[in-house]
Amino acid sequence: MTAMIVRSSVARVTYVIQSAISGLVSNGFKVICCFALLCPLVANGQDSTKTKQKPKLHIGGALRFNYNNSSWKKEQVKRGGDFGYDVFRINADASWKNLSLHAEYRFYSKDFGGAMLKEGYVTWHFNDSTRIDIGLTQVPFGNLPYNSHSWFFNLPYYVGKEDDYDMGIKFERTSNRWKYQLAFFKNAEELNFGDDTPTDPGRYSYDVAGRNKEVNQGNARAEYFLNANNSIGASVMAGGLYNIPTREMGSHYAAAIHANLNFRKWNLKLQSMYYQYNVADSAQYKDAIDMAAYGASYQVAANAFIHTASVSYTHPVKWGPISALTFYNDYSYMDKQVAGFQDSQMNVLGCMITAGPVVTYIDWAAGKNHSWLGPVWNEAFAAGTPGEKWHSRFNINIGYYF
Template identity: 35%
Template structure:
């Protein structure tokens, strides 16, 4: 457009002097013919310039479109290499107990359990996984790690990872886990490095090094060292201290080495896995190392048809300045365990498929656990859970009848001296998405 305007301006500039002179001098036809020819040439030249300009503008637009296409291809390629998925659960809980008279008078209590969010991310060959749990009384991370699969047989995890010990992933089927969970020896998660190696088609080796527990050890930057999902020791329990008190002498586990070796085989139509687990590490106070701890277990899991059986024997010891008791923490709650003890668990479960409306699966089970030979000479801890787990779409519900003695969350503590057997009927309803 601006070239057309320029044409008229130039033409006027050429004509104007002639018109001005025409007032005094008559312009002959020859001069006007020459003037018209010059104007026509100028217009042709301006038309050529406009064409050149349009071609340049088209090249610029095409270059921009090409770059946008490249950017889109790059973004699409990155998105194709990155996958993100979220899940979680919302759970509520009903309980009726023999040890809480007020609750019995109310006909039991129905409470909110948890809201949890799970995240899984995969970028190229590196994957991330995490789970955060929200309770009425605390918020805590169960696990959070990055991982890499070198191949189908070799995996490495870094962060708050599972501690491979005993029957995996759980040594139980019920909502309460086994007695080992309250000793920090089932479904435990700590901060460190875990390597999983499939040696052969039958042999599996897991090796871990854990710098400290998931809250940073004895001097972790947290408000409450009991705000955690997994049970860990948090202090030395002096004789004069209350069983549920915050420990006056805080300690934490550190530099723990862990190994689990398992062998998978089939005999007489029964799929079995037998294995052994071992862990050893140090105990550190606020200023210096104060002791060591060790644990080992032998375990066997077998399934045939719809049956599942688990058997495990475990021993642990905290060697800390001759202490007979250690303080533990979890669920925003302090408790006490013997510094040394043995544990035996036995589980039997049967799972069958059904087609009852939305109900697709049922599992019935009995989980038995006993903790004995305690260093503080307290009475044995016993817990037996008979239950039914029901799956209906996203709903998963536990119906548990618990019989226990000196068992946390069932009217007692792991260092109790009661000879009374307590009971708890529990229903946990969860929607998993």
């Protein structure tokens, strides 16, 4: 009963937000884009009498390797696990006057999606507290920049609600103890500009794929800082869901409350969220949708609550090059609101070892009805398996960051 009341309240609020967003999409996005593009021209005219500034550029990146031993892979267990290449990435940061650029390009193996742009956007800094990003930028939703501490993230990541990046424009302002973020995303990163082309799975963050595509999404996020180290906040999003077979528009929305709390060497991240996808398709496709990343897709329940609790403790040390050990436990629960679907759970117990530019994650990740942590791939986050047991994966990720 409580879940039904909460969902009904969230639905009413997000319906109003979605209606407002859809009414502003056609004209509002054009106005914001024109404003963002004209601001640098006006500023340059005002600065014409000043000394010319030279552009600055910094190139960085990382090389990571990964070891894993998964309980459900019997032959891998016999071999004692596998150790291999994870990712090589290049980061570029450039700036000129009040403009800046940030981009990150990743090179995974072919089976994990190959080469992909994780993020890339141009920023216009009005001042130290106000900015606009245009491009493939992080979606302002939930605890930022991450709602977790481990290499695996939390369940929201696997349904496109943590460390997600889409194509659009984002406004951010910090005022006193508040941070506000408003954004409009035309779509997820588009790799194939066809007429009825499905979303390409070769991407970093999870997006709707298969028969549907995310379009015209609006986001609003507010965060209140209790002090310099503690904050609470709320996030909402609403947008369209274009169905390729019927060529009709559905909808989707989500809402979350979240907190990021610190006390001495401890950190606690809490979040509760609800999401819903309403597809404009035949009845047989309404209970689950396809989502894709890393070169493959799977199904996800069309609506669910997800609750997460993540705690960490950082202990400084002086062991040769090692300067800190961060111990953590990230737990998340997916309460699916579709009759007959089995809920999903995830828990990651681990430690991050910091040694200068080398960062190592040692994780024991366990999952129940989890596509990445179990033998069932396509249906685990959707219908799931009745009576499914927990499966685990011991994982070590070693990265040199430069």
